[in-house]
Amino acid sequence: MLRRSRPLAALCAVVLLSGLAACGSESDSADEATGSSGSSGGPEEVSFTGEVGESLTAEWSGAIEQPEETTVETLVEGDGEEIAEGATVSTYVYVGNGSTQEDVFSDYDNGAPESIPNDEQVGEVFLEMMDGATYGSRVVAVTTPTDLLGPGAESNSLGLGADDSVVVVMDLVEEQEVAPTPSSDQAEDAAPDSQPSVVSEGGDPVGLDFEGIDEPALDTPVQRVVLEEGDGAKVKASDTVTVDYLGATYDADAPFDESYSRGEPLVSPLSGLIPGWSIGLDGVPVGSRVLLQIPPAYGYGTQGSPPNIPGNATLWFLIDVVEAE
Template sequence: MLRRSRPVAALCAVVLLSALTACGSDPEEGTADEAGSATGELSEVSFTGEVGEGLTAEWSAAVEQPEETRVETLVAGDGEEVAEGDTVTAYLYVGNGSTQEDVFSDYDNGAPESIPNDEQVGEVFLEMMDGATYGSRVVAVTTPTDLLGESAESNSLGLGLDDSVVVVMDLVEKQETSPTPSSDEAEDASPDSQPTVESKGGDPVGLDFSGLEEPALDAPVQRLVIEEGDGEPVTASDTVTVDYLGAVYDADAPFDESYSRGEPLVSPLSGLIPGWSIGLDGVPVGSRVLLQIPPAYGYGTQGSPPNIPGNATLWFLIDVVAAE
């Protein structure tokens, strides 16, 4: 629940770290639609279904592994061009072009991805979004190594290193972004501005928001140190061991907590939502803190269904057990 939201997580985290220089589509290989945009096709496989509604692959022959990634537009959408820094709501499909098998589909999984058009997604996806318009269906023919980088050899998709990979991205729409907080640093909060901790048997079980108004979405991270420890201060590069409880505004119950499980969370701060790094930076080990985290530093406009809606401010009670 606390992890950073990453596109293509079901594929492999290293997809986001792949580094290749892909070639763009050649407009001479496609046919022009009425708007003059190039559209292409693969002779070995065809795709049916409307963009954003469904996708079915029909294979007629194996796809030869390319020497370098190639990208083509199968359907040219009539929306705006995808801009650098956009977060794109997209459906992804991955097929093994050598065995002519489907290996991953967001349509089968029932939900699209939130894909940022920036360097964190890797060059294959950057090339697929480069110059594309919303409403488009774009295909890349690539290799496991180009797509998955160092994890290609032991990937969870069952792709062999000599296989070809067919990746389809349906660029549905630009995702709204959460308001930018007025500061990227934590502010010290007063107790009367924050919910109180509800406990049972000595363990926290919830937060009481009585008398508190929901904060503005652009409010910075708010930090209330309930008990200050005497250990070393936490840094953003640390791996932390913590007990925690998280809730949204006026919730009847927390959306997640570790106290009842008896197993603290152990994780690099860099792998958690940004609000944790901002709020815990400088906090001594042994402290109990309450963090109020705006959606931009939490789960953004997409939230984390079913318990965290989009654009939700988050509250976390955190006991910092250790940091190294």
């Protein structure tokens, strides 16, 4: 639940060096998705059925040889506007192993689209697929693990071998609204009475009480209250941290996630978590208990993290910093 919400969330560790209601084009149909309405149809060895933004099924008839260079074709041409440079696109992504004829990743299976920016952070394959494309389109690329995943190709989590071919499909549904930019990218130390109070049972936190607390504006910077200050080394944004935590949205009846009842602290690089954690924990001594208020731009943005975190949600996290190194 805390992981950074980025394009290809399940692949972010290798793709980027590191759910929303979607709608297809009115002209989309299962026949069009196979390329029978004047589109190229993509590679002969695989066809795709299902409407853009609703579903995608791959039907394999043979293996695909690894290409010498990435090729991109349009299966369905959408009737929306051309995707602008720098726009954030609500996109369903599918990845298949063309050599073994297996599905290895699908946002349709995961139940929500990705919010993918049309800029250099997503890599050349995705940039080429979005170049000149229109909203409502279905685009396919045949590529290699190295071209798709870059330096992380050798240790990828998709089971792709170095000599495998890779088939990537993007359903470019619609332009994604961007969360308001906070008025500062630094954490602000807040008064304790401006934040919810901690509810505990048996000594462990179980929730946050928002009585008397107004919902903040979406552009409010990260707010930080150090409830208990530790005496350890100060956390750096580059650290891997060990923490116990509890997270909640405004006036929620229950946390959307917490580690206290599990008895297993979270261990993770801060760089792999939502940006609000790096901003809020930077400089906090190990051993501290901190309450953070995180705006959507530094949390899960307009996409949210269904089903428990809606789009444009301000998040609150109670965090016990156990270790940082």
